[in-house]
Amino acid sequence: MKDVAEADPGSPREAAMPAEGAPGALVVIISGPSGVGKDTIIAAMQERHPARDDRHHVVTCTTRARRAYEVDGVHYLFHSQEEFARLRETRGLLEYAEVHGNWYGTPRDQVVEAVQAGRDAILKIDVQGARAVRVLIPDALLIFVVPPSVEELQARLVARSTETPEALARRMRNAETELARQGDYDHVVVNETDQVARTAEAIDAIIAAEHARFPDRRLRV
Numbered sequence: 001m002k003d004v005a006e007a008d009p010g011s012p013r014e015a016a017m018p019a020e021g022a023p024g025a026l027v028v029i030i031s032g033p034s035g036v037g038k039d040t041i042i043a044a045m046q047e048r049h050p051a052r053d054d055r056h057h058v059v060t061c062t063t064r065a066r067r068a069y070e071v072d073g074v075h076y077l078f079h080s081q082e083e084f085a086r087l088r089e090t091r092g093l094l095e096y097a098e099v100h101g102n103w104y105g106t107p108r109d110q111v112v113e114a115v116q117a118g119r120d121a122i123l124k125i126d127v128q129g130a131r132a133v134r135v136l137i138p139d140a141l142l143i144f145v146v147p148p149s150v151e152e153l154q155a156r157l158v159a160r161s162t163e164t165p166e167a168l169a170r171r172m173r174n175a176e177t178e179l180a181r182q183g184d185y186d187h188v189v190v191n192e193t194d195q196v197a198r199t200a201e202a203i204d205a206i207i208a209a210e211h212a213r214f215p216d217r218r219l220r221v
Contacts, residue, residue: 006095006097018221019115020116021116021218022115022118023215023218024118024211024214024215024216024217025114025117025119025120025121025219026120026141026210026219027111027115027120027121027133027137027140027141027219028122028140028143028207029125029129029133029134029141029142029143030042030123030143031125031127031130031144032145032191033146033153033178034100034157034175035147035153035156035157035171036147036156037145037191037196039075039124041191041196041203042122044197045122048200048201049204053119054119055114055120055121056113056114056119056120057122058114058121058123058124059074059075059110060076060105060106060107061076061077061079061084061087061107062077062084062102062103063078063081064078066078084096084103084105092109093108094111094133094221095133096129097128097129099126099128100167100170106123106133112221115221120207126178127178130184136221137219137221139214139219140219141186141187141207142184142185143185143186143188144184144185144188144189145189146179146182146189146190146191147190147191148191148192150175153172157171189202
């Protein structure tokens, strides 16, 4: 099946009356090709400020099988195909996409509750989903993480040992397409090998600068 991405604007009533966030609260999208280190970077961001309560890291829904080290509700919200379809039908997702043969989506309630409470909603989304959210939330902050090279990206995926050769080849093809879309983002950050802490620091600095530029902006979600 061809990968697709859709924004889910909700029912006509919801679309006409979007939720308004508190002044300054951001929706921050962190994207990048598979294997670039998004999960590790986000974990490093959380470790930099373990006590801060002005951010909510949105947990993505997926139909992908859970890996051995993953915890449901922490790394992802794991759903069956039927459960995920029910979320789509009940407008429970801000956006959703089929990627590498599995469905991924952003829970709408987590984003709305965060920005209404004055907290930044940090979303880890693929390129398709980021494009869909930008349509719904034009003032969302889009950050694209890239590897130092395509060769290094492939080495990271191979070292992960979670892919069949066919799946690895598909991820690399998709990565080339995704890397070509980095111009759609507000910022591009290179995740150098073994420099995750530096990458997390760079992203934190980007978010802080956005707050300084628009301290009173209210997003509509």
